[in-house]
Amino acid sequence: MKKFxxxxxxxxxLAGLSTGLALAQDPQPGLPSDDQVNAIAKQLYCPVCExxxxxVCGTQACAQWRELIREKLSQGWSEAQIKQYFxxxxxxxxxxxxPARGLNWLVYVVPPLAILLGAFMxxxxxxxxxxxxxxxxxxNSSLQSPADEYVRRLEEELRNR
Amino acid sequence: xxxxxxxxxxxxxxxLSLYGVFAxxxxxxxxxxxxxxxxxxxxxxxxxLLTLSALSIIYLLVxxxxxxxxxxxxxxxSMPMYLKVTALWGGQAGSLVFWTWLMAAFASAVTxxxxxxxxxxxxxxxxxxxxxxxxxxxxxxxxENPFERIWRxxxxxxxxxxxxxxxxxxxxxxxxxxxxxxxRHPGMIIHPPMLYLGFVSFVIPYAFAxxxxxxxxxxxxxxxxxxxWTLVAWLFLSLGLVLGGRWAYDVLGWGGYWGWDPVExxxxxxxxxxxxxxxxxxxxxKRGMLKHWNMVLVILTYDLVIFGTFxxxxxxxxxxxxxxxSAIGPLFFVFIGLTLIASVALxxxxxxxxKAEAEMTSLFSREALFLLNNLLFLGILVxxxxxxxFPLISELxxxxxxxxxxxxxxxxxxxxxxxxxxxxxxxxxxxxxxxTAKTLGRAIWRPALFxxxxxxxxIVSGVTNWAALLGFWLSAFVASxxxxxFWRGALARHRTSGESLPLALWRLMGxxxxxxxxxxxxxGVVLMAIGVIGxxxxxxxxxxxxxxxxRLTLGRFAIQFDELANFDxxxxxxxxxxxVSVYKDGEKVRELxxxxxxxYESQQPMTxxxxxxxxxxxxxxxxxxxxxVSASGATFxxxxxxxxxxxxxxxxxxxxxxxxxxxxxxxxxxxxxMVRRTLVAARA
Numbered sequence: 001m002k003k004f005x006x007x008x009x010x011x012x013x014l015a016g017l018s019t020g021l022a023l024a025q026d027p028q029p030g031l032p033s034d035d036q037v038n039a040i041a042k043q044l045y046c047p048v049c050e051x052x053x054x055x056v057c058g059t060q061a062c063a064q065w066r067e068l069i070r071e072k073l074s075q076g077w078s079e080a081q082i083k084q085y086f087x088x089x090x091x092x093x094x095x096x097x098x099p100a101r102g103l104n105w106l107v108y109v110v111p112p113l114a115i116l117l118g119a120f121m122x123x124x125x126x127x128x129x130x131x132x133x134x135x136x137x138x139x140n141s142s143l144q145s146p147a148d149e150y151v152r153r154l155e156e157e158l159r160n161r
Numbered sequence: 162x163x164x165x166x167x168x169x170x171x172x173x174x175x176x177l178s179l180y181g182v183f184a185x186x187x188x189x190x191x192x193x194x195x196x197x198x199x200x201x202x203x204x205x206x207x208x209x210l211l212t213l214s215a216l217s218i219i220y221l222l223v224x225x226x227x228x229x230x231x232x233x234x235x236x237x238x239s240m241p242m243y244l245k246v247t248a249l250w251g252g253q254a255g256s257l258v259f260w261t262w263l264m265a266a267f268a269s270a271v272t273x274x275x276x277x278x279x280x281x282x283x284x285x286x287x288x289x290x291x292x293x294x295x296x297x298x299x300x301x302x303x304x305e306n307p308f309e310r311i312w313r314x315x316x317x318x319x320x321x322x323x324x325x326x327x328x329x330x331x332x333x334x335x336x337x338x339x340x341x342x343x344x345r346h347p348g349m350i351i352h353p354p355m356l357y358l359g360f361v362s363f364v365i366p367y368a369f370a371x372x373x374x375x376x377x378x379x380x381x382x383x384x385x386x387x388x389x390w391t392l393v394a395w396l397f398l399s400l401g402l403v404l405g406g407r408w409a410y411d412v413l414g415w416g417g418y419w420g421w422d423p424v425e426x427x428x429x430x431x432x433x434x435x436x437x438x439x440x441x442x443x444x445x446x447k448r449g450m451l452k453h454w455n456m457v458l459v460i461l462t463y464d465l466v467i468f469g470t471f472x473x474x475x476x477x478x479x480x481x482x483x484x485x486x487s488a489i490g491p492l493f494f495v496f497i498g499l500t501l502i503a504s505v506a507l508x509x510x511x512x513x514x515x516k517a518e519a520e521m522t523s524l525f526s527r528e529a530l531f532l533l534n535n536l537l538f539l540g541i542l543v544x545x546x547x548x549x550x551f552p553l554i555s556e557l558x559x560x561x562x563x564x565x566x567x568x569x570x571x572x573x574x575x576x577x578x579x580x581x582x583x584x585x586x587x588x589x590x591x592x593x594x595x596x597t598a599k600t601l602g603r604a605i606w607r608p609a610l611f612x613x614x615x616x617x618x619x620i621v622s623g624v625t626n627w628a629a630l631l632g633f634w635l636s637a638f639v640a641s642x643x644x645x646x647f648w649r650g651a652l653a654r655h656r657t658s659g660e661s662l663p664l665a666l667w668r669l670m671g672x673x674x675x676x677x678x679x680x681x682x683x684x685g686v687v688l689m690a691i692g693v694i695g696x697x698x699x700x701x702x703x704x705x706x707x708x709x710x711x712r713l714t715l716g717r718f719a720i721q722f723d724e725l726a727n728f729d730x731x732x733x734x735x736x737x738x739x740x741v742s743v744y745k746d747g748e749k750v751r752e753l754x755x756x757x758x759x760x761y762e763s764q765q766p767m768t769x770x771x772x773x774x775x776x777x778x779x780x781x782x783x784x785x786x787x788x789x790v791s792a793s794g795a796t797f798x799x800x801x802x803x804x805x806x807x808x809x810x811x812x813x814x815x816x817x818x819x820x821x822x823x824x825x826x827x828x829x830x831x832x833x834x835m836v837r838r839t840l841v842a843a844r845a
Contacts, residue, residue, distance in 0.1 A: 034704035034796070045564045051422045053566070056415035058766055096566035098551075103558055107551045107565060111573055114547075115540040122536055126529065129521030150604075151653045153592050158673045 032073040040069050040079050044086055044094050053096070164229055164308040167217025168323060171258070171302055174210040174265075177203050178295035182288050189284035197284045204272050204287045207265040207294060215262045218255055218307050222248050227334040230321050231255055231307040237339035237762050239733040244345055250353045251340045254307035259354070260470060261297045263361040264290065271365055271390075279386060285372035286365075293364055293467075296496050304488045339733070339762040348408030352401055356428055356473070359398025360466045363431060365390040366438075367463035370456055374507040379452065379514045384442050392675075392823035395439060398432050399819060403812040414768030414783050416702065416800035418808065421570040423549045427472035430545055431465040434458050437538035444528045447593055449518030451528075453508065454535070456515070460504040464497050472549075525596040530588040537577050537584070544573040571697075575628075582635040582690060585683050586642045608645045612638035632694040640687045643680045670821070678822025685818055688811025695778075695804025704785065704798040712744070715799050718780050719744040720753070725787055725795055735759040739784045739795055743773055755784040755797070778803045 041055035046065060049057045054065055065086075072082045086094045098104035181203030188196025218231070222245045227233040235251040236244075250256040268290035272283060301307070309321050312329035319332050343349070366387035373383035405425065406418035419425060438458040444451045471493040508515075521529055548565040556562045590604040615637035616630065624630060651666035660668065670677040705713045712719045723740040730736055738756040742749050753771030760767065773780040779802040787795035 034706070034798075035702075038702075038704055045566065047562075051420065051564070051566070053415075056413075058414075058768065091561055093552075093562045093564050096564060097569045098555070098563035098565065103555060104563060106554075107547065107563075107569070111540070111544045111547050114543045115536070115577075118536050118539060122532060125532075126521060126524060149600075150649060151657065154650055154653060157593070157676070158669075 032070050036073060037066050037070045040073075040082055041066050043083065043096055045096060047090050047093055163217050163220050163224075164226070164310060167214045167221075168302075168306065168308040170210045170213045170217070171298060171308075174207050174214070174261075175295060175298040175302055177206055177210070178291040178298060181207075181291045182295065185284040185287045185291070200284060200287050200291075201272055204291060205269050207291075208262075208269045211258070211262045211265045215249065215258055218249055218258060219246055221308075222246065225337070227337045228310045228331045229307075230309050230311055233311070233334055233337040235337070235340050237337040237733070239731070239762070240339060240345075241732070243350075244340060247350045248340050250357070251344055252307075254301065254305040256353060256357070257297060257301050257305055258307055260357050260361065261294055261301070263354075263357055264294050264297070264364065267361050267365060268294070268368075271368075279382075281376050281378060282369060282372040282383065282386070285375045286368040289368035289371050290364065300489050300492065304492075336762070339760065342758065342760040342763060342765050342767045343412060346408055346412050348404050348411060352404040352408055355397050355404055356401030357470075359394050359396070359401050360431065360470055362390055362394035362397060363435060363462050363466050366394070367459050370459045371504060371507065374456070374504075374511050377511065377514065379511055381442075381445050381449070381452075384445055384455065388442070388675075389823055389825065391435070391439060391442070392819065395432070395435050396816065396819040396823055398428070398435065400816055402428055402432060403816070406812075407809065410805075412767065412769070414770055416700065416770075416781050416783075416798075416802060417696070418805075421548070421567045424473050426545045426549050426570075427469040430542055431462050431469055433538050433542045433545070434462040434465055437535045438462060440531050441535050444531055448528055450521070451532075452515035452517065453512065456504075456508050458535075460501065460508070463504075464501050467493065467497050467500070523595045523597065525591055525598060525601050527588055527591040527593050527596070530584055530591050534581065534584050534588065537581050540577050541574050544570060544577075548573075578690075579631060579635060582632075582639055582686075585686065586635065586639040589642060589646050589680065589683070605642070608641035609638060611641045615641075626698055629694050629698045632690060632698075636687045636690045636694075639683060643683050643687075646680060647677070674824055674826065675822045678818050678820070678824075681818030681821055682815050683818075685811045685813070685815030688807045688814060690811070692805050692808025692811060695807065696802045699803045700800060702798065702800045704796065706786075706794050706796040708794040711794075713797055713799065715801055717746050718799070718801060719747075720782055720797060720799060722795055722797070723752075725784075733761050735761065737784065737787060739771075739787070739797075741771065741782060741797065743780055743782075745780075751780075753780075753782050755782045757784050774806055776806055779805045 038055040042053050044054040044065070045051070046054055046057060046059075046062050048061055049059055052062075054062050069082055072085065077085070083095070087099075092099055092104075098107055100108055181200045184196045184203060185200035188194065188198075188200060221229050221232050222236050223242065225232070225236070225238060231252060231254050235248040235255065240248075248255065250259045268287070271286060271290075306323055309323050311319050311321055311332045311334070312325055313319050313332040314326065314329050320326060320329070322329075325331075366383075369383040369387045373379055402425075405428065409420065410416075410418040413420075438455065441451055441458060442455055445455050471489070523529065548570055551565050552563055586608070587601070587605065591601055612634055616634040619630060619633045624633070647666065650669045651662055654660065654665040654669050655662050658665065658668075701716055703713065703715045707713050707722045709722055709724065712721045720741040720743055723742055725737060725739045727735070727737045736756055736758050738754055741753050741755065743751040743753055751773045753773060755771035756769050758767045758769065759765075768783055768785075771782045779800075781800040781802055783798040783800075785796040785798050
């Protein structure tokens with residue numbers, strides 16, 4: 001989201017006093033720029049072209065949708081309003097991610113839960129595995145200088161492969 | 162005629178596979194070597210038979226036999242020869258045949274190579290390979306037959322069938338519909354075979370794992386036998402993924418390389434479990450632990466390979482309806498389910514024999530860190546799998562489809578990729594068995610300090626995005642740890658052996674290629690990470706319609722529209738090719754030719770970008786639209802993709818590292834055999 005806003009802002013600045021700012025100030029607004037349209041189109045998916053965001057989709061239908069966004073923008077609609085308009089017309093699938101309500105909560109909840117569960121199991125396993133201490137081995141290795149210790153370890157690792 | 166020949170040899174191979182499964186099981190159970198040998202012969206015969214089938218398809222494709230539906234759907238008269246040949250994997254039916262052909266080749270290679278050495282495993286390896294083969298052949302023969310022809314009936318619509326319906330005549334068409342233009346790209350010609358090679362070769366470690374479970378030889382023999390296969394499988398899969406990314410960047414015209422499309426994810430999922438497996442087998446080899454877990458990983462990888470093969474070409478997961486209507490969708494799921502249940506049942510049966518020989522003793526040991534790495538890879542897998550499957554679940558339950566797009570995957574996997582990078586920096590410094598915070602700290606402080614200096618330099622250079630700072634710091638950290646490991650090892654060897662430093666480094670790497678190949682892979686990943694950070698966090702774009710001579714500005718860059726030509730080519734395209742001058746800081750640096758190819762026969766447009774590449778960035782120009790009178794204006798979309806070429810460089814280093822790791826060692830067993838033979842010869 002932030003990224004898109006930033007890009008939108010940046011392009012407005014770059015375009016200088018062209019359409020972007022003119023829209024805000026001019027009582028007789030010109031057409032919104034392609035970048036303004038794309039900033040919104042990027043977040044939408046048409047129901048026909050699977051997994052291709054609207055801003056890069058080459059089909060005729062998608063071109064018409066982009067023109068529709070331009071039209072709405074020139075009528076003074078906000079980004080949220082335009083997105084809502086498409087959701088009302090075509091359903092939630094036009095959004096890049098499912099809105100977090102109803103069953104859709106699952107899409108956001110299941111992966112973190114699964115990962116937490118995995119982490120918990122790993123933690124339990126570690127606790128079960130970890131023996132109190134190996135003081136002998138520890139003190140032995142700390143007697144050697146770090147360099148010797150490294151050479152010894154390297155040798156061992158290279159040997160059993 | 163040729164179609165019948167190809168089809169016939171498919172059917173014979175199918176029957177032969179079933180026989181082979183039976184003979185191998187019977188022979189192994191009854192301890193009857195003759196039956197096992199017969200199963201082996203059946204296995205070895207599948208390869209020439211499938212070669213015949215594949216060659217038949219190629220013959221039909223090259224010869225323009227458009228009465229065959231598959232030929233008509235993927236080739237046309239105007240296509241060049243090399244595309245006609247590679248159209249073998251240009252569609253679903255042909256690529257399934259190609260898959261089985263590769264499978265037969267690999268399985269035959271295994272039975273030929275390992276025959277005298279691993280007698281007890283091989284019957285079961287043959288069983289697994291032939292069951293897999295038989296399943297795919299079943300799909301092909303009954304549902305996705307590439308030899309089906311189109312018949313004209315005296316009355317009614319033409320029908321598609323293998324054999325002529327009563328009173329029907331062949332419908333000879335003058336030309337085919339041609340290959341999807343998106344697939345007419347060198348990247349797309351090599352990408353599917355690489356992916357399939359990766360898929361198919363992962364069947365081999367799985368087959369050995371199952372053989373180990375069935376025979377009860379549950380030591381790490383199966384892992385040692387399949388180590389190189391796994392690396393080779395992983396190499397091809399990685400190569401396939403990278404080529405796919407490059408193809409998307411060059412051809413799809415959206416300025417990116419990875420769109421979290423289900424098809425991409427399908428190929429990525431076995432790679433994730435495969436990568437986890439590559440790391441965790443080392444724990445079993447060194448410490449005799451995690452035997453159950455490695456079995457789980459290899460079983461998962463196999464089933465994800467089947468899932469991936471099915472997902473990449475069928476498209477049936479796009480909706481519940483497509484799934485229900487397709488004959489192969491449910492069958493694939495049944496096969497995946499059955500193999501999963503059978504494998505897990507076997508694993509449970511042998512559960513107590515797979516006890517760990519050692520225990521985890523320290524949270525900072527290398528094995529503990531490898532387990533964390535496994536957790537993260539599996540975490541990413543869960544995100545991917547859930548994201549691919551969820552739209553179907555939603556449609557099933559609520560009737561409404563939803564899109565699970567890139568923002569979901571990016572948010573859910575980003576932190577996990579960052580954590581993986583961190584582990585990549587820490588784990589190589591940790592010792593097996595016991596490391597303490599103190600010993601680890603002693604090894605880590607130098608590279609950590611260096612990476613902080615790099616971070617400071619990045620901050621000074623003006624980067625303020627915190628995610629980018631974290632990413633660059635992690636990359637610097639991993640790079641310095643890895644290079645430090647090379648340096649420390651070479652220095653130690655130089656001191657003890659007196660070899661010169663470069664020679665010491667060379668010999669050190671030669672002593673354990675897998676270890677140092679792995680480190681080279683890590684360096685490749687670092688470079689790839691830099692590229693990903695660059696394009697993901699700093700990509701900018703703009704779009705505008707400009708008249709001839711006008712300019713469109715993006716940051717320090719600008720393009721000037723010079724001219725546009727529109728013409729037909731002999732291979733059936735209409736090409737609109739623009740000439741634009743690229744200016745950087747007001748100075749002309751390059752001329753680019755973004756174009757739009759329109760393929761008449763398939764009525765599909767294709768957008769080819771014009772790109773100026775440097776190590777610093779890519780300036781990527783797309784021709785979106787143009788006015789009928791070309792001089793009056795054209796619409797361009799331009800992207801600025803910082804650092805993206807580090808992604809490609811990193812990929813190359815990644816692949817080279819994998820090759821170093823997979824390069825055959827002198828096999829101690831073969832050597833011992835050679836010595837024995839020489840001794841025997843000397844005595845005689």
